[in-house]
Amino acid sequence: MNKLLVANWKMNGSVALLREFSDVMGNPNIVLALPYILIPIAKQLCETANIGAQNCSEFRGSGAYTGEISSDMLKDLGSSCVIIGHSERRSLMHESTTSINAKIKNALESGLKVIYCVSEDFEKQISGDMDGIEDISNIMVAYEPVSAIGTGKTPPPNEVYDIALKIHRILETKILYGGSVSCKNIMDFCSLDSIDGVLVGGASLKIDEVKSMLLQIQKTI
Ligand code: PGA
Numbered sequence: 001m002n003k004l005l006v007a008n009w010k011m012n013g014s015v016a017l018l019r020e021f022s023d024v025m026g027n028p029n030i031v032l033a034l035p036y037i038l039i040p041i042a043k044q045l046c047e048t049a050n051i052g053a054q055n056c057s058e059f060r061g062s063g064a065y066t067g068e069i070s071s072d073m074l075k076d077l078g079s080s081c082v083i084i085g086h087s088e089r090r091s092l093m094h095e096s097t098t099s100i101n102a103k104i105k106n107a108l109e110s111g112l113k114v115i116y117c118v119s120e121d122f123e124k125q126i127s128g129d130m131d132g133i134e135d136i137s138n139i140m141v142a143y144e145p146v147s148a149i150g151t152g153k154t155p156p157p158n159e160v161y162d163i164a165l166k167i168h169r170i171l172e173t174k175i176l177y178g179g180s181v182s183c184k185n186i187m188d189f190c191s192l193d194s195i196d197g198v199l200v201g202g203a204s205l206k207i208d209e210v211k212s213m214l215l216q217i218q219k220t221i
Contacts, residue, residue: 002029002217002218003029003195004174004196004198004217005030005186005198005200005213006142006197007032008086008204009032009033009034009038009054011035012035015038018042018045020207021207022045022046024207024210025042026049028050029218031050031051031052031115032050033051033053033081034051036069036074039051039079040078050081051078051080052079052080052082052113052115053079053081054083055083056070056082056084056112057103057106058102058106059102060106070110071103071106071112074110075111075112080113081114082103082112082114083142084103084104084107084114084116085100085125086144097125097131100128101129104130104133113139114138114140115142116129116130116139117142117199118141118142118144118167119145119146120145122143122163126167126171137173141167141174141175142176142177143160143164143177143178144179144199148178148180149201150202152180154179154188157189157191160189160192160195161195164177164192165194174197175195177197177199178198181198181203182213186198186200186216190216190217198213
């Protein structure tokens, strides 16, 4: 199987930028994790696109939760997955273990796949966030050291290789690497057999860069 490229647009992008991505959206090796409001537009541009969100509500079902977006709504709009537990949300939005745990459960119940992010503190994070979650078949883990996110400083691939194995011993599922991945270093990580793909922030906003990354991972069969 080819390695996966998950593009995390964070709070970036526009309809115009999305249009630039029209011809890569149908590629089965890329998932676009978009701001909520761009999700239906992406589905209009490419019905088969693999679209994800970057968050969902910790509240289940529907109701009086002003400003919240539920996992059911994401499913209804055509999302196939959702990123949960990103370190920016843990620190800037003060997401707690309890809320991350609820979000994961909600997403799974709605039939979404979960891209569950952990960082250097992965052992502690996993033990709390995954409480009561037994079926992990629809969960992928993204290992993203905080020191590598947006800094241009990636850890040595052999270190990532070892950490991915450690995580895999705790959660036997697919493991992605994230943090300053670009077209220059993507194969440092995608050539590791303990890594199933990458979660890319900044570099995923540039179409030429994304095309180059896709070409490289398509050679990883
Ligand atoms: P970056 O972000 O690629 O810009 O470092 C990755 C992420 O935060 O998912």
